[in-house]
Amino acid sequence: MQITSPQFKENARIALTDVGLQKALGNVKNGFPQKRANAVKRLPEFDQLRDQGRDLKNHIIANLDIYLEEFEANVIKNGGHVHWCRTSEDARQTILKICQDKGAKTVTKGKSMVTEEINLNEYLEANGITPVETDLGEYILQLRGEHPSHIIAPAIHLNLEDVSETFHAHHHKPKSMDPAVLMQEAREELRARFVAADVGITGANFLVAETGSSIIVTNEGNGDLTQTLPKTHIVVTSIEKVVPTLEDMTLFLRLLARSATGQEFTVYNTLSTGPKRPEDQDGPEDYHVVLVDNGRSDMVGGELQEMLRCIRCAACMNHCPVYGSIGGHSYGWVYPGPMGSVLTPQMIGIEKAALLPNASTFCGKCESVCPVHIPLPKLMRHWRKNEFERHLTPKAARWGIKTWAFFAKRPTLYRLLSQTSNRMLRLLGGKKGRIHKLPVVSGWTDHREMPAPSSKTFMQQWNEKQKAGH
């Protein structure tokens, strides 16, 4: 997909005035947070599970090489194959090769953000293989030529009217405004595709080292049809998804659905282990796991390491005031919201994604709902610092910060200056104490008023209080 992260500001400006999008975003704000809160309330141990989830992920990352090798050994033991891919290009080629070896013409796909990350669909198409998205949201987007705007609710930016028109145009059926009817249309359209596909590609929510299994979590059952009907099942996933045991997987499953959709449990949690057994009557004859790195191993031991704990639940974006105002596409690449603002610079480069870590009010809501306690604001600040050091910050901002730093290191001068500017600002504020127009920063005062400062600087008040014995 085309990267538009460098145009983040323009994207956001357009999003804010897009009436349809603003209506659709209401479905995020009015739905997910309340559902999550209800689910959390019903499980008194939820916060303890979060702490354990954080600690277990830390343990896994500290031994990631060991668990990955153990996982691989057990996949092979069960008759499957593991492919290690350092880059998106490696992964695309690997997947294409498996499909070509099988003479595949069509590939059905369960929902997978990693295949978005590596831009798989375009690549398969360019090589004469037709990918068919089977998750309802992804299917709608594929018909429209769009990409997901949310990691678990890919078509959340659309309204019923949009889906209705898209289906009418593609399905040649009477136009319907009933979501139930629209879903049935998709169900019927996709039945034949499921059966005809040569290869089924799914993601994985977790990989179990103990058993060499992958697990997918879906509500629709599309992932199960995708991985059961074709002769070949390819799991495309990333290296941080490995967990030691079924018990450890269970800890994360208890956190995942509740944090994501607010369900007690997702409808289908399906473990796949190797290809079908000789006596089985259905199931794939081949089982491949494509392990994508794409910058993740570089995060180990670095300042972003904690991001590797992410279980892709989407709670951070569901609770983010910025995401809720501008939607996922504004972020300009695969991963939106707070988790995307941390991951995107790592994956496409800070030069292209420098604006994302700034798209935060630092309200801290994301961190407070993250099931594995990822300090998202801290990680965004890491990028801001990095960006500043690499001179990617706009000139005016750099000049301002440097000037402040110059005075801050010289206390006497600083005090003198702040007293003077205080007086100036108070004059501008007049009797009401509000400043409507500020020279130089009119971009700020165009949309809001600035309160005039109090008559005394912080240092003056501090010294007076100290003297008064407080």
Place this chain on the structure above:
Amino acid sequence: MSKADILNTIRRGLGRGLPSDAERQQVLARITRHERNLIPMRGQGSESEVQALFIEMAKEAAAEVIELPSLQALPGAVREWLQTANIPDLVMASDEELKSLDWTELHPIVQHERVALAGDLASLTLAFMGIAETGTLMLYSRKESPTTLNFLPDNHLVVLKRQDIVGVYEEAWARVRALSPGQLPRTVNMITGPSRSADIEQRLQMGAHGPRALTIFLIG
């Protein structure tokens, strides 16, 4: 090579080289121990509490629960259900426990033993376990019970014996492991209610790609 490259980058990040055999064994001991994490109290009640919880949670997930006194009552109950739904055929799993019942009672409904095909209206399979904490069924693939039976037909009828209900997932894992030590079946399904999607405007619709209805015949 990608594998070596990825593993070396991880090790560099961790500030260590190749782990020694002893170090590796120490970490992997976690796997042999099957250590349990915190298990919520909810699923840890008495046998009768756990069974009541299973029924409550399964219904909450929009499954239908029909209680039967014994397996012998199953063929008649299945026929009744299918006739009410106006379904003339049933695709069935061929587990001995099911096969040994007197299915003449199913008449006039036609019985098939095969994998599921697109267009099938109803299937009947045997659940391995029920997990009370979320009203979840556990099924697994085997010669007698192909996985397509759990997903392709419009209606999935599942037989669950009361004594196979456990409180929490961990108890089910212990039993799955005992099935065939060292290797899980190709597919282990945990199923909680019928298929659904909220992808259109977050409005929940039942019956996406999997079964539109999930009916549990609870035996005993």
